[in-house]
Amino acid sequence: MTLPNIPDAEFETRRERARQMAKEAGLDALVIWSRSGNSVEAYGDLFYLTNFVSLFPCVPDRKTWSSRGHAALILPVDGAPVLLTDYLDDPEDRIKVTDVRFALDLAAGTGKALADMGLLDRRIGMVGMMSYLVSAHQRLEAAAGRPVAFESADHILEHLRLIKSPSEIAMLRHSASVGKKWMDATMAALVEGNTEGDAVGAGLAVLAANGGTQQDIAIASGPNAIHYMGSSGVPHWNVQRALEPGDLVHVDLWGPVFGYYTDFARSTVVGGKPDGGQKELLEGSCALIHHIIAGIEPGKTRFCDLYTRGTAWLDANGFANHKSTADETNNFSQQFPCFGHAIGLGIDGPWIVEDEQTVIQPNMTIAVEALVSKLGVGAANYEEDVLVTDEGAEILTSACDGVRWG
Template sequence: MQPHDRSSDAHPRLFTREEFHARQARVAGLAAAAELDAVLVWARGGGTYDHGGLAYWLANVYPQFPVIGNRLPVWSGRGHTVVVVPADGPPVLIVDVPYHRPDLVAVDDVRESPNLLDTVVAVLNERGLEAGRLGIAGESVLPYFWQRHIAGQLPRAQWLPADALLDRARRIKSPAEQAHMRRVAAIAAGTTDAMLGAVAVGKTEGDVVGAGLDYMARHGATLNNIGLTSGPWAASYSRARLPNWDPSRVLARGDMLRFDIVGQYEGYLFDLGRTAVVGQEPTVQQRALIDGARETVRAVIAAVRPGVTAGALGALGAEVLAGATFHEYAHPETRSRSSGFSGFGHGLGTSNEEPWLIAGDATPIEAGMILAVEKTVGIPGIGGASWEENLLVTEHGAEVLTWDPRPWV
């Protein structure tokens, strides 16, 4: 029997191989400009899609194996991937499982090894980088003792942070990425519509989430995370346990239900927030919460344009939120609050990205960025509201990709 030729499997390619090569060249150029000899780009998978984004963006690969502890020399770095991008020379992809798809993976030199850490050392020695200035991107997924293990075998190497370099490289989305993000946004809108359509008296939080998961599964998307609360707990972002919703809580008439959902389609994220009132129109107090979140988001979106800074957008969001009427309904001992995230948005792509819409961030907004603009607010005893939209920055302002004109459902 002949072995199966995986390269012959039909699979639509969303981005050309040349696009990935251009991304790799962009990182190599930035490395050279920063006087680095190479950048080691780390990504962690095994189910945490938000940490696999760098390798997905750079090489069209996602580490599938579960993250498990090292058992050197038999295995190490399981559930992780490394792309070594020299300033001069072709990149090397190091994966921890065999049988990669050469028709999909956008790096020609692929090393397959269950012992990721020692393979990184071997590749750096082979490429003459053992005494180089080496940048680390994806440092949040590179454990301290793993880096010590690698550095101990390369005592002449200099290690420098390089996350900011990757942030710059992928901040502006290519035309192909922009087209793909429109597809992602369409799936996001369908997902939230399915969830909101399941909100009814007698249904459970599990029914609402299940409707969204069903839609995503049938359209090729995957859930990253969701914070959903309702009724007396709607002022909180989530219940701080798994799952991040209460599958058995039955929705009652007049309950507020809010959620912030992050999913991904073909490696790229959507991030949306929506609010519903169960079985009736909102009360005056509930309406004030919804308006506070929604109108803050819309004010920030209206101010998006090339040249304005992320910090200016964050400061505007804080100013609009401070003037919202819902604050007057809060008791002094409970206070109104912004739940979960004190900023007003962030970049979006294969992960949550720079810039962050917070006061003081000097990053200029540029055409071609994808932004998620968001706010979640709550008052214990009344409820909570989330609103979030995803947009493309154009030369003329914001093109909202996920616009929902409904104030509530």
């Protein structure tokens, strides 16, 4: 089978667009800082521009090294990019930047490179604030020999990554197809006598064999089904309690397949025979998400409009919404006042929240989700990955059965 891929020339096109946006913002360069290593939640911006992630695990700093599991791209608006990595051992030659420099002390190496490139007296935007640590900045300044002030520039890459190219859409279609196999294997193992951990393990075997890795799996069942996750420890799934017939179970799984994310949720009852309250909850969670998706009008609908549409549906159908206090023990909805987010090389923004004014456009990809609760019944989770088209929305995860009960 031939797998989809991003053409080499697309990486240079992306960098040129980032340069142009930086220049329009009055910046002279961008530093794109990335955390990857043994985590997958913050590699997207660097991967988007270079096809590179650090392979080394994130470990504490020492005198001789810093920022293991991180990497940085220095992208001048005029001039060639420089990629700095803490670990350079790439057997497949994936990197799409010519000037690649290894730095055991990555933060110090970045500071020295900025000085060598004559950028310290210029305006520099920082992309990757969520993973750029105070400790890294202190070492960077020490190597630069002077204070260094970065301007926030995360919005540049968020904007560039929001509209997907044809090759990215192909990658996301493939991710959704792998996600279906992952979810099917997980749900098939939700049988009497198994634990949540057994089901998670069955799914992960399929995911790994098909080129994916998990960021996380949120699963909860039976008496814990009112919660988003079945365990508050590590791991996030219960490996002691055996599933019983009639247990309500919901599964939300997400992670990258060859870099691009799949992220969706399904719910069921062990044995496939829900009682009346469970069936109302399961059907309601599906109906809510498809109701929100049906409201997508490209070029017109804002992310906040989808939020309003979702809360109105919950109110009209007797479910707790994000501002309700009527959902008994489950306060997850208040902690996560949201109906989803953009998706691509990660769990991306913008988010489907009350105040997000971004207008939805064709070739955006969005994960639409909600954990829906009912008093005395529990909670059900449902989520779909959506490609916005010129006409409306195509559900990329539609091949994965949403009704898993009789």
